[in-house]
Amino acid sequence: MRADARRNYARILEVAIEAFAAEGLSVSVHEIARRAGVGTGTVSRHFPTKEALYQAIVQARLEQLAQRARELAASAPPGEALFEFVRFMVTEGATNRGLAEALGGAGFDVETAAADTGLDFGAMLRGLLVPAQRAGEVRADLDQADVKALIEGCLARERGGIDPAARDRMLAVTIRGLRP
Amino acid sequence: MRADARRNYARILEVAIEAFAAEGLSVSVHEIARRAGVGTGTVSRHFPTKEALYQAIVQARLEQLAQRARELAASAPPGEALFEFVRFMVTEGATNRGLAEALGGAGFDVETAAADTGLDFGAMLRGLLVPAQRAGEVRADLDQADVKALIEGCLARERGGIDPAARDRMLAVTIRGLRP
DNA sequence: TCTGAACCGGAACGCGCGTCCCGATTCTAC
DNA sequence: GTAGAATCGGGACGCGCGTTCCGGTTCAGA
Numbered sequence: 001m002r003a004d005a006r007r008n009y010a011r012i013l014e015v016a017i018e019a020f021a022a023e024g025l026s027v028s029v030h031e032i033a034r035r036a037g038v039g040t041g042t043v044s045r046h047f048p049t050k051e052a053l054y055q056a057i058v059q060a061r062l063e064q065l066a067q068r069a070r071e072l073a074a075s076a077p078p079g080e081a082l083f084e085f086v087r088f089m090v091t092e093g094a095t096n097r098g099l100a101e102a103l104g105g106a107g108f109d110v111e112t113a114a115a116d117t118g119l120d121f122g123a124m125l126r127g128l129l130v131p132a133q134r135a136g137e138v139r140a141d142l143d144q145a146d147v148k149a150l151i152e153g154c155l156a157r158e159r160g161g162i163d164p165a166a167r168d169r170m171l172a173v174t175i176r177g178l179r180p
Numbered sequence: 181m182r183a184d185a186r187r188n189y190a191r192i193l194e195v196a197i198e199a200f201a202a203e204g205l206s207v208s209v210h211e212i213a214r215r216a217g218v219g220t221g222t223v224s225r226h227f228p229t230k231e232a233l234y235q236a237i238v239q240a241r242l243e244q245l246a247q248r249a250r251e252l253a254a255s256a257p258p259g260e261a262l263f264e265f266v267r268f269m270v271t272e273g274a275t276n277r278g279l280a281e282a283l284g285g286a287g288f289d290v291e292t293a294a295a296d297t298g299l300d301f302g303a304m305l306r307g308l309l310v311p312a313q314r315a316g317e318v319r320a321d322l323d324q325a326d327v328k329a330l331i332e333g334c335l336a337r338e339r340g341g342i343d344p345a346a347r348d349r350m351l352a353v354t355i356r357g358l359r360p
Numbered sequence: 361t362c363t364g365a366a367c368c369g370g371a372a373c374g375c376g377c378g379t380c381c382c383g384a385t386t387c388t389a390c
Numbered sequence: 391g392t393a394g395a396a397t398c399g400g401g402a403c404g405c406g407c408g409t410t411c412c413g414g415t416t417c418a419g420a
Contacts, residue, residue, distance in 0.1 A: 002366060002417060026345055029408060039369030044409060059291015105339055133276075139353070146349055148336060157326060159285055169326055173319070174333075177357030182387060182396060209378060219399030224379060 009046045012036045017057050020098030025054065025107035058102065058113040062121065065089070069113055069124050078139025082128040083175050086151060093155040093169055100155045103148070122148075139180050150174050188224045192216045205234065205287035231288055237284065238293040242301065245269070249304050260318025261356050262308040266331060273335040274347055280335045283328070302328075318333050321358050327343030330354050 001009075016034040019027045029050050033040045033163055047053035072081040076112070093100040102110045114121045125144040154170040171175040181189075195216040209230050213220045227233035248268055252261040273280040282290045294301045306322040312318040328357045334350040337343070 004417070005367060008368085028406075028407085033369090040371095040408085041369060041412095042367080045367080048409085050408065060416080104284070104336065111212075132210060139349075141349055142353070143346075145340075146346065146353070148339035149350060150333050150337040150353065153330050155331035157286065158331040160325075165334075166323075166326065166351075169319075169321055173326070173330065173357035175324070175357075176354035177355075179356075184387065185397060188398085208376075210376090213400090219401095220378085221380080221382095221400070222398060228379085230378065317397080 002040050002069065002142045004048075006122050008038050008042055012038065012046060012053075013056060016053055020054065020057065021096045024097035025101050029053070043169055051113075052100075054114045055116060056100075057073060058108075058110060059100070059117040059119070061099065062110075062114055062117070062119045065092075066119060066124055073128060073131070077129075077137075078131035078135040081131040082138060082147075083178070085125075086147065087156075087171055089151050090154040093151070094162060096151065100159075104152055104172075106142070128142075134158060136180060138178050143176070147178075149169055150178070185226075188216070188218050190223055192218065192223055192226060192233075193236060193296040196233055200234065200237065204277040205281050209233070231293075234278075234282075234288050235293045235296060237278070238288075238290060239297040239299070241279065242297070242299045242304075242314065245272075245301075245306055246299060249253075249308055253308060253311070257317075258308075258311035258325040262318060262327075263304075263358070265308050266334075266354065266358075267351055269331050270334040270347060270351060273331070274338045274342060280339075283335065284332050285293040316360060318358050322358070327358075330358070347348055 005105055012032065015034050019032055019035065029041055029043055033043045034155075036043070044055070047056065072084050072088075075081075076084060089103075093103060099110075100152075101107050102113070110121050120145050125147055128137065129142070129144050129147055133140050133142070154167065154174055157166050157170045192212065197214050199215065200214055209223055210220055212216050213223045216227055217357070222254055223233070227236065228330070240247065249265055252264050252268075255261075256264060257359060261287075269283075277291075285302050290301050302324050309322070309324050309327055313322070334347065336344050337350045339358075
């Protein structure tokens with residue numbers, strides 16, 4: 001790979017991460033190309049599709065999330081590990097419109113993007129949920145899709161603007177509801 | 181208004197209600213015209229804009245919701261009235277994609293549509309929430325936007341397909357969380 | 361330095377959307 | 391029955407999107 005190509009690849013990715021986080025998935029490929037100071041063809045060559053561009057971003061992000069999940073599982077009691085992960089996801093989503101939209105299935109889906117990269121968001125969540133249920137700290141009838149939807153609800157609250165106080169209220173209500 | 185115009189108006193509205201409920205707000209105006217057996221011009225004349233068409237639908241629906249809210253406020257204790265309304269909204273939204281999307285702000289917003297028609301969804305929710313809080317049956321720190329977001333969370337669970345059992349779980353978690 | 365392969369930029373394309381326009385049609389009042 | 395106004399149908403338009411293409415440019419190895 002030529003040096004200029006590698007530079008452009010990195011720059012496009014960098015700009016796209018920022019743009020998707022700030023404005024959501026609806027930012028156009030043209031706009032990303034413009035901000036990166038390259039032509040649209042250059043974007044298309046490195047990422048044949050808008051979805052491919054987004055997948056490249058999601059992949060890196062999911063690895064971070066998975067690592068966070070592992071840390072929590074190792075360092076906290078099962079219930080608290082799940083609750084803390086929920087808090088983490090909501091905080092991330094509140095400041096990252098692209099992530100929030102992907103969780104909500106608007107545009108591309110996290111799970112689809114994850115599946116293509118070998119990671120599995122659902123399994124990750126289940127890995128925290130099941131131990132918490134076994135420990136009796138979370139209702140036994142719930143599945144990981146329920147938890148994901150509850151996270152989406154928390155994110156919905158801040159769609160009109162960041163509001164940490166509201167976020168805390170939503171998290172309190174949600175975590176309270178998760179308990180048996 | 182000519183008789184045929186009135187007929188077309190009604191038919192378009194009828195088809196649009198069904199289409200938006202079944203497929204969401206992304207159904208095209210062309211498609212609605214096709215299904216109604218009229219030209220696209222006829223739709224545009226009666227409803228100058230796609231948003232205007234959706235507003236006409238929302239208006240009627242909001243009046244139903246408002247009536248339901250009044251009934252509940254009159255016939256049930258404050259806490260139960262709010263909980264039952266939440267259940268009602270979630271059940272409605274689960275079988276009506278257009279309503280769910282409008283609540284989620286994808287496409288047009290219920291509140292915007294409501295504001296233009298003199299109805300106010302937020303105020304409606306507040307009218308049930310505040311008495312429930314006064315009665316000590318719901319956390320005092322929540323506002324109506326919180327409740328709306330929690331409803332959205334419940335709806336998110338069924339985005340991939342109707343699942344009444346999951347709906348009951350989500351409602352149980354949510355209502356549990358609302359309590360002080 | 362020179363050459364050719366890799367890479368670039370952005371105009372061009374196809375698509376589907378919402379909206380507008382106008383000749384043809386249909387209803388209604390007389 | 392007839393005139394004329396109201397209404398209709400659907401082709402045409404403009405827009406923005408994601409994607410493709412290709413003539414020009416830049417890099418890197420000999």
